[in-house]
Amino acid sequence: MKFLITGGAGFIGSALVRFLINETEHSVVNFDKLTYAGNLDTLNSVSDSERYSFIQGDICDDALVRKTLAAEAPDKIMHLAAESHVDRSVDSPGEFIQTNIVGTFTLLNAALDYWEREKPAEFLFHHVSTDEVYGSLSMEAPSFTETTPYDPNSPYSASKASSDHLVRAWGETYGLPYVITNCSNNYGYFQFPEKLVPLMILNAMNEQPLPVYGDGMNVRDWLYVDDHARALYLVATSGKEGETYNIGGNSEKTNIDVVKTICSLLETYNPPKKDQRYEDLITYVTDRPGHDFRYSVDTSKIQSELGWEPEESFESGIAKTIEWYLENQSWCESVQEGQTERARLGLSRNKSG
Ligand code: NAD
Numbered sequence: 020m021k022f023l024i025t026g027g028a029g030f031i032g033s034a035l036v037r038f039l040i041n042e043t044e045h046s047v048v049n050f051d052k053l054t055y056a057g058n059l060d061t062l063n064s065v066s067d068s069e070r071y072s073f074i075q076g077d078i079c080d081d082a083l084v085r086k087t088l089a090a091e092a093p094d095k096i097m098h099l100a101a102e103s104h105v106d107r108s109v110d111s112p113g114e115f116i117q118t119n120i121v122g123t124f125t126l127l128n129a130a131l132d133y134w135e136r137e138k139p140a141e142f143l144f145h146h147v148s149t150d151e152v153y154g155s156l157s158m159e160a161p162s163f164t165e166t167t168p169y170d171p172n173s174p175y176s177a178s179k180a181s182s183d184h185l186v187r188a189w190g191e192t193y194g195l196p197y198v199i200t201n202c203s204n205n206y207g208y209f210q211f212p213e214k215l216v217p218l219m220i221l222n223a224m225n226e227q228p229l230p231v232y233g234d235g236m237n238v239r240d241w242l243y244v245d246d247h248a249r250a251l252y253l254v255a256t257s258g259k260e261g262e263t264y265n266i267g268g269n270s271e272k273t274n275i276d277v278v279k280t281i282c283s284l285l286e287t288y289n290p291p292k293k294d295q296r297y298e299d300l301i302t303y304v305t306d307r308p309g310h311d312f313r314y315s316v317d318t319s320k321i322q323s324e325l326g327w328e329p330e331e332s333f334e335s336g337i338a339k340t341i342e343w344y345l346e347n348q349s350w351c352e353s354v355q356e357g358q359t360e361r362a363r364l365g366l367s368r369n370k371s372g
Contacts, residue, residue, distance in 0.1 A: 020045050020046070020094035021093045021095075022046065022047050023087070023091060023093035023097070024049050024097050024099065025050050025096070025099055026051055026098070027073075027099070028051040028062065028073075029056050029211075030061075030103075030209055031248070032051070032100070033058075033062055034209070035097065035252070036065060036071070037064060037248075038245070038248040039252065040070060040071055041064075043252070047070060048093060049062070049071070049073045050074045051074075051100065052075065052076060052077045052100065053075055054102075055211070058209075058354050059073070074087055079118065079121055079122045079125050081125050084125060088130065095142070095256075096130055097255055098144065098146050098147060099147045100122065101119050101122075101182075102115045102118045103175070104175070105151075105307070105365070109307070109308055109364075109368065110367055110368060110369055112178075113371075115174050116174075119178035119181070119182050120178050120182055123186065124185055127186065130189075130195065143255060144189075144198075145197070145255045147200055147202070147251060148183050148199055148201045148202070149175075149176065149179050150163055150201050150240070150316050151175065151179065151311065152183060153167045153169060153170060153201070153314075154170030154172055155170075155311035155314075156312065156315055157312065157313065158313060162267075162315040162316055163201070163265060163315060163316050164320070165201075165262075165264065165320055169183070183201075190260075191261075197260070197261065198255070198258045198259070198261070198263070199263045202266040202267065203239065203240035204241050205242050205243075205244045205247050206243065206244065206337065207245065207336065207340050207343075208339075208347070210244070211354060212351050215277065215278075216337070216340060219281050220344045221351055222300070223282060224289060226293070228302040229278055229297075231278055231304065232274065233303070235273060236274070237274050237313065238274075238313035238314065238315070240267045240270055240272075240315055241333050241337075242270070243331035245330075246329040246330055246331055247266060249330075250266045250321060250325075254266075257325055258325065265317060266318060267315075268331075268336075269329065270329075280334075282298045282301070283297075284337065285341060308366070
């Protein structure tokens with residue numbers, strides 16, 4: 020089969036493309052705009068494959084999306100392209116509305132016309148989304164299931180919730196075969212160093228402060244990115260049309276625990292130069308506005324229906340991740356080149372959008 024992956028040069032998209040090329044016989048067309056978060060070096064290990072091709076493009080570009088679908092005739096569309104960083108959505112929500120909502124709408128319309136015209140037998144539009152659409156939980160609340168009502172709080176999660184609703188509507192109203200997955204926080208190699216895990220690793224290595232939001236007690240569920248890629252492939256090929264699947268690592272941690280685990284592993288892998296401990300670099304900073312307290316994902320549906328469960332524990336996955344960042348500092352420097360230094364993302368709303 021041929022898979023069209025949007026956002027295939029991003030963190031999760033590139034893990035999925037590598038999985039498809041390395042672990043399956045399928046072909047991949049990677050459609051990516053290459054924003055600050057997209058980087059083709061993530062695909063160096065597979066880009067020579069004759070089953071891989073790349074198109075630089077914007078999912079909001081209706082003509083190019085239609086031309087690509089007509090020329091490539093994919094069997095599956097796996098839609099990962101998005102603006103993905105919550106802090107950036109606080110500063111500049113307009114880009115999130117444009118890509119995550121208008122872009123998904125553009126892609127859906129083009130996909131519907133393509134599917135009605137060509138009717139590929141195995142066709143599926145797979146929308147890759149987040150557990151953040153379900154909102155915030157207390158410590159005592161049960162985990163999110165696929166029937167938990169949507170209750171998004173950030174511009175990012177609201178834009179992803181909107182796009183989930185559009186996908187469902189295109190399925191229910193126009194009959195487009197679709198599936199949606201809602202996943203918890205991913206971590207692993209090739210993650211742009213603005214997200215919690217790589218930011219903390221790189222700051223610690225450079226003996227810079229480790230900024231922890233609020234009191235550090237917010238809870239996230241953590242999933243190693245390769246486990247997510249495997250789950251996405253299973254859902255795209257064996258999931259039931261019109262269904263939602265939650266994906267998570269069964270690994271809830273407070274943010275401060277994540278940071279302390281990174282610090283203690285780094286003491287072994289990269290002992291600090293000065294007579295200090297990495298933990299001494301932890302600095303509590305002003306909380307993120309509207310910071311959701313806890314996310315927790317019930318993964319029993321994907322486990323029982325598709326037999327998926329994560330292979331990495333947080334402990335094994337984070338150790339691999341730290342080793343990778345220690346060995347790939349040049350990649351981190353190259354993707355950060357040209358980024359204007361900013362004291363702190365997520366505190367200053369850009370009033371023009
Ligand atoms: P990312 O920010 O690392 O990558 C996004 C990719 O999309 C980049 O390659 C970028 O160039 C591309 N892109 C952005 N706008 C585009 C546009 N208009 N047209 C075409 N391409 C565009 O994101 P990620 O962390 O890999 O997340 C991928 C998907 O998974 C997103 O939809 C995100 O909402 C979802 N998700 C992420 C996480 C997580 O923890 N990172 C968790 C659950 C779900």
